Amino acid sequence: MTPMELETLVNRTNIEPRPYQARIVSKVVAMLEGRYTNGLGNLEPAARSAMIESPTGSGKTVMGLLTAKLLQERHGVRVGWVAMRRNLLTQTAAENIEQGINVEPIEFVSMFDKTPATNIDLLIVDEAQHDAASSMAFLHNRIRPRWILGLTATPFRADRVKLCFDKVIKDAGIHQLIQDGYLAKYHHFTIPAFDVETVADFYLREPERWGKTIVFFRKLAECHEFAQRLEEQGASCETVTGSSDREAQLSRFRDGKTNVLVNCMVLTEGFDCPDLQTVFCRDSAKGPTMQMCGRAFRKHPDVPFKQVIQSKLTRYPFTKMATAQEQHLWQEDEWRTLTVNPMINIANSRARMAIANTDVEIPLYIRRRSVGFPNHWTAETLPIN
Template identity: 25%
Template sequence: MELRPYQNQAMASVLNEWDDGIKKTLLVLPTGTGKTIVFSKIIEEKVMEGKRVLVLAHRSELLEQASDKLYKVSGLKTSLEKAESTSLDSWERVVVGSVQTLMREKRLNQFELDHFDVIIVDEAHHAISNSYLTVLNYFENAEVLGVTATPDRGDMKNLGIYFESLAFQYSLPQAIKEGYLTPIKALTIPLKLDLTNVGQSAGDFKVGDLGTALDPYLHQIADEMVQHCMNRKTVVFLPLISTSQKFTSILNEKGLKAAEVNGMSKDREQVLEDFENNHYNVLCNSMLLTEGWDSPEVDCIVVLRPTKVRSLYSQMVGRGTRLFPGKEDLLLLDFLWHTERHELVHPAHLIAENDEVAQAMTKISEENPNVEMDLEELEVQGAEDVIEQREEALAEKLKEMRKRKRSLVDPLQFEMSIQAEDLSSYVPSFGWELGPPTETQLKRLEKEGILPDAVDNAGKASLLIDRINKRKEAGLATPKQIRLLERYDFQHVGNWSFDSASNMISRIAASGWRGAPKGVNPKEYKPEI
């Protein structure tokens, strides 16, 4: 199987981390971009080296999926470590194992400490739970790869407790832009659902309370779905089996063809098959289909299980992001959940660089109810609003920075000039990122024109250097050019090309460095592209 360019890059990055002695690394790929294919190719590489590999997961569907994909990609067969099935008598080099089985002391002690050379953790956002850590710490000398869909900053920081690095990350916007995933549209429904009395447990809303809170609104939600989902293949996520079953009946009463599946459904396989064959156009479930199930034809997702956990929300939406012939976009219905906190995950959080931009996007969407809004276009608008607000708040500080008589540019000024939200909102996650910048990093930053004293951790220094390198390759203005031209009141020089900046500096020099060239208003000037 020929890998896509980003999949090749992901595989190479993981192997490089291990070669460099970083044993515990992460791979972040959005749902639908082939994470199982990537780790299958990595497994194939390691088996060719004579290594033993364990694929660790918490659900049967994930184990079966990994085993099937590995065989299709590489021809490698697996043995199973789950319940009564044991891999100890098998000569297969790859084991797919249930964490619930392997975490048991009696089961673990049947293995030598060095039995596995490599461990792949599927859905790695679960990896810092006690059950996973019991297994991972037992095989402490193994090389570990955690694979997950895009986590939020909180998840990443938590994962940094165990994992040492992020080997490779491919973003949802990148995947959409490069044509590997379906464009996403968000539709805000002006129906206010009150969550103020919903309790919380383990960092999220209590599902029991959610079911009670949703109940009064089910008929109104169904009416909205009649308007927007009649001609779409839709998956609805609900908090409780009873709520899911009740809502399915209501949808059928309204004229939609709906079915319901849950963990107790004896006819689950038949219902899923019937959904695939278009006997139903709406499939309701109480969080059963978040992992290990795919139906590429799905083009509408309705999340009626509000959450504060971005990884969970991403899993739900990921059921509809895959490409399918004739599928133009994925529609997300977003309701006006009324809660006292601003911690609720919305469609904007799928692609926003930070919470500030996500909140700006959500506000725009809520101000335009019943209007389908492309998430990428919404993100651009939201980011512009945030930058404008930030610049207003930081106006005096930036003005002072630009007027300072020094040759180096403050990192904040550089970040604002190039509109790098990911840099200005960066928070270190892994151990090495939290440490101070190295002497090599500090010297490189100073050489490139960045004031090193204002960079307080190695992670930020690494990101800045990487961004400077990429800007050089793209032919964009350097930090030194930005520093000099913004002292003369030119705006957003970070968006200029190197040649445009160089040309303007030459014109200023020709006039004796007395100010902007004659006839040029620096605050309004934009170079020709």
């Protein structure tokens, strides 16, 4: 595939791929077709499977659909798209049409489907960190596709089960995408602990500061208790579960009729709300932390800065993954604020350039020592000739 082929396809759609998206799509197609040349100039064998690792909000669905369309036009492949949650399949089907990519035919398959279509050549696995699950093993054995493409922001599992893909394609990380303006900048807040009473207290103290908010707890009982505390103080909050009317709840949230959604893990994947302002992220492992916090990073003109709230006890503060524009720490009943100086990066860049362009000459006495002069000679006693 040449860049012209990708450009020709894109011109027929409603999208303008970001530079990293075009690079990733071109690389994936080349790897699957056996045309990829590595950094050493060697042609690598064709891959049967590849995984795109890219942050939440970076447009993995678009990259997956563009890859599918290119392979469909070049090889006539029949495409299957599998996801753990049906709302993800619905969103992908809508995006395929709305963006004018028009992958057709395409089969949408639930990860738990026991009788999936088997006439599939390219199987795309959304949220591919679930690919090691037993339900996915069943689908792979039944469908047996020619190619497999995984999409994920978190290519690792808490149970340490290994994901098996021939190739992993990474380009820009979340920090770089924030700096490049593709994802929203954010402020980070550290609270003393992450329990129902503490989180409810901090939300109710400044509801206007937090705006449209989602909150994550570990247990469903904690979610119900939190929602009750907010409702008793007049705040609108709904608990989203696997059995609740999720679509109606999300609709009310998007329309501003509900200010807060609280859940355990239901909203960690496939929940897109660009004007979401704040995420209260419970203490967790790296993968879930990235998924929970990642809900906030889609850009919206009315929300110039998103907000992430974590406890000081978390092992994975999001500031280790992407630099916050401001950091706020609760101390002595007030927020202590650390603001990133915007001149620091400029100064660092200038310093690096100055160092790189400086001619360095080794002192004379060191040069002479290196060619056999006595070690006891100093700069003052060295002969100049």
